[in-house]
Amino acid sequence: MARIFTVDDLRDRLQARQHKMTPQRQMILQVFIERPGEHLSAEEVQGILRDNFDSFGMATVYRNIELLTDLELLQKIDLGDGKARYELNTKEPTSHNHHHLICIACGKISEFNDDLLDGLERSIFEKCGFEVTDHQVKFFGYCQECREAGYGAENDDAD
Amino acid sequence: MARIFTVDDLRDRLQARQHKMTPQRQMILQVFIERPGEHLSAEEVQGILRDNFDSFGMATVYRNIELLTDLELLQKIDLGDGKARYELNTKEPTSHNHHHLICIACGKISEFNDDLLDGLERSIFEKCGFEVTDHQVKFFGYCQECREAGYGAENDDAD
């Protein structure tokens, strides 16, 4: 069970760095808390917030998303679509070992947990002397629903 | 031994798609052929070519790098530095299984060959029904030289 961050965590971590708690920061975190499993871009976050509130500057979104990432409440992910995306971090350090499965038919993003990479990283160190501190892994392909709907490797020519 | 593409391959593949062979296309491919193992951005390619020739439009570089990638002579890679990079493809389909090791101290990019991911991809299919067609894997950390020069996880605070 992945325990999730709350607004209290936000307040604590802001104080620890002499940053101020603002409604904007709270609302941005709230957007992610209310949407577990989603991978939102800055633009999407602003879209959600501007629907509910009058003016919500893009710069504020960018600045605070970055801040929340620094505070390790969010995690930045690059799905290769040209814009940065973010998801709520979990309190478990194992969240590091979840990889993204990106469906090239419908765009849906799912996740896969695994620690196979630990072995790979050890063997990288042994063979190359390269000490891995972080990794980024993305798998592209067809999700179950799209495969059942006729997409997939065997139908790949059905462009 | 990875066999490398040549200008003849370029000509053949251009013809097959009724594209024309131009000096620019040839020169761009040549840049990559002469620099095996390098991961060049569009800007770097233009820089190299503009040193040797008078005018070489950025748009031409972008359009042709993309074309060469479509023709599978080049491979696009995203090292997370905000610009697309490219490397010469090899004729072996196994080139797919080389991963990039990115040193966060000196920026050097090295490579690591491995087929451990095949097992992972199989287990993704079994557990999620997701059919992987491609993957992107990057490892960040410290290369041997930088570790020996005092960088590395144990000295990470030496920012």
Added chain:
DNA sequence: TTTTCTGCAAACGATTTGCATACAC
């Protein structure tokens, strides 16, 4: 009251596009 924040608009860097000219076929 002091410092940090916000929102706007302008700046930015990578990439794309429109268009007239130049070149490969």
Added chain:
DNA sequence: GTGTATGCAAATCGTTTGCAGAAAA
């Protein structure tokens, strides 16, 4: 000749920055 490619400049897209006013501590 005909159609594709080139080079330039302007446009675009995501993101960052400068700055004056607003709000948290």
